[in-house]
Amino acid sequence: MEDMRKHLPEVDMEKLKRVLDIKARYLAGQLSLSEAQAELRQQVKKIRPYELALAEQELKTFEEDECRKEDIQQMMLLFDGLLDTGRPELAPEHPIMCYYRENDEMRKWLKEVERLAPYPVIKNEWLGLYDELQKWRTHLSRKQNQLYSILERKGFDRPTTTMWLLDDFVRDEIRDARRLLEEDQDEAFIAEQKTIVADVLDLMQKEETVLYPTSLAMISPREFEEMKAGDREIGFAWITVGASEQPKASAPTQEEASATGFAGELAQLLGKYGFGGGSSPDQLLELATGQMTLEQVNLVYKHMPVDFSYVDEQEIVRFYTDTEHRVFPRSKNVIGRDVKNCHPRTSVHLVEEIIEKFRSGEQDSVDFWINKPGLFIYIYYVAVRDAEGRFRGVLEMMQDCTRIRSLEGSRTLLTWDKSNKEASKGQAEAAPAAAPEVAHEPEEICPEPTPSTSELLELGPETRLKALLEAYPWLKQALPEINPAFKMLSSPLARIMIPKATLAMMSERSGMPLEELRAAILQRITQHQG
Structure with missing residues (x-):
């Protein structure tokens, strides 16, 4: 894997080890906030966002849900006065500034959520607001497909491996809340709004505190220009971005110029002797079942109906x-x-x-x-x-x-209509x-066959928790009464755990014998149905 440090200014790794040690002791309660800040001021003095990112990448054990668990407000307090969190001065259409601009628009919509939440639900008003919130998907999709991709190639894969999970968690919270609204579950819907606002703000602050500054440190101006075409393909949430067809020319690095020059000379040499397809745009390529030019191949793929x-x-x-x-x-x-x-x-x-x-x-x-x-x-x-x-x-x-x-019936005659x-x-x-x-x-x-009620009530070791909860939604609240270990079903990790969990896994995780667990669940179902 590429070394992230190659794409950053020189970093004192010993300093970063001290940062992580102080942070770990503070989070574990071994240091008070003032003690931790004093040690940081004495031993570290200043820290840049990309140094934090590098420390997390190279010096910390991977935890799948760490981005969700990280309390950004607690971190901001810890590094107050030490970490530069200012917004960079960039052109409005710079890829990173587009993310900032979308964040600013999202904050406006979240204020509207807070304004409406104390009042009785007017469904159409909320549906219109959620139409706007769901545009956030485009912001997340562009970030995952564009920004994470280039950082990953440079050795910084923490966004892909950890922040993506938080992206999807927030996206799904918005989607699930809208479903509650559509199903007229007003009380449950309103109860979710405070959490959604907090989680979206948390995600945006994590982006702006570490992700975007680190991206600016690692990605060259030339690469940002090249990103713009892909950004436009995916689109933007709320903001308008110009659609200039060609990225601005920027001087290649010495390494890029050398590689390009060699590749160009090699292509010309091969073309001179009839090798390769780049010597002429009209040159036919020998395919398995025909001949086409490179332009024709690309046009065929571009017009594929799938x-x-x-x-x-x-x-x-x-x-x-x-x-x-x-x-x-x-x-x-x-x-x-x-x-x-x-x-x-x-x-x-x-x-x-x-x-x-x-x-x-x-x-x-x-x-x-x-x-x-x-x-x-x-x-x-x-x-x-x-x-x-x-x-x-x-x-x-x-x-x-x-x-x-x-489509129904048959169409055997040539018909030009709007559907074509x-x-x-x-x-x-x-x-x-x-x-x-x-x-x-x-x-x-990958939907699994839906088990019948009789199959569910057999409650075998392989019975899926997801199937049980779909048949008996109230069971999610009842399971912690059976065993406190099931309180985790109300945590953010539940979305990942529920689809995979079987009765045998629940027994193993809770330490409760399978038959005892089975009997307790059946008792709750019988009582509820009675």
Whole structure:
């Protein structure tokens, strides 16, 4: 993995070790706030945001949910006067300033949440407000696909491995609250608003305190210019950003100039002797079943009615089709990225399982689908193998099949109507709302058969907690009465744990014998039904 330090000014690692030691003792209650601040002032004096990021990256043991657990306000108090938290002076359309601008807009909408929360719910008013809050998905999607990607290539993968989980947690809180509103659960909906405001503000402060300043320290002006095209592909929340077609030219570094010069000379030499496809735009490439120019190949892929992505045998993303109706948000920064880092930690196990089964030859394909009112998304994965049967990667195909599923009868005559012209446009308009859920909610992508009530009441070791809670939602509140260990089901980690938990796992984690747990749950169900 790339060394993050190569992309930062020189850093005193011994100083960072002292910072983490003082911080750990303070959080453990071994130092008071004033004692910890005094030690920091004496031993550290000043610390830059990117130094904190480097310390977390290289000197701290990985914890999957650490970003969610980190109390940003407590950290700000600890480093008060030592950490520069000022906003940088950047052009409005600089990629980092676009994130700041979106944060400013989000804060305005959160103030509106606080203004409305004390009053009786007027549903349409709240629905309009939540339409705005849900635009935050675009901010998160751009951050995950663009910013995390380039930082990861430079050795800073903490955003991918930890902050992504917090991004999705906040996104899902907003989504779930809207569902409560739509189902007229006004009391539960209002009760969620304070938490949502606090969690969104917490996420934004974590972005602005460490993520964005570190990005500015690690990413060159040239790279930021190159990011702009991908940012525009994914889009922005609330703000308007100019759509200049070409990034501004900036002088390449000596290393880049050297590499470019060599590559250019090599391409010219190969072209001179008839090798490669870059010597002429009209040169035909020999394909397996035909000949096309490179331009024609790109045009065909751009007009594909389905989306394709290709991951090679080294698990690196090599290609995706740049179609207007794209189901998932994509940008060019995904190319060259480890496919596991293109997914949140909660769904990486699915990616790993698919690749493992394909690589071993145990499986050759697998499909998933999302079926919601007014939307049907189909996803298909197939193992790519060469003529000798060797595994060469994975091809992913995605399609919005909503219109196809709605077709009835037969059409055998040529008919030009609005549906022909508007079908792809309609898919493109539907995609932004669907894409984040398809991309980040494996429990919806891979639905398990819904067990019957009689099967649930058998309560075997493999009975799923998720199935129980879907059949008996009130059980979530009753489980801590059975065993205090189940209080964790009300914590942020519940969203990750519930889909995976079985009765056997619950027994093991709580220390409660399986039969005793089974009997206690059945007793609660019987009492509730009686």
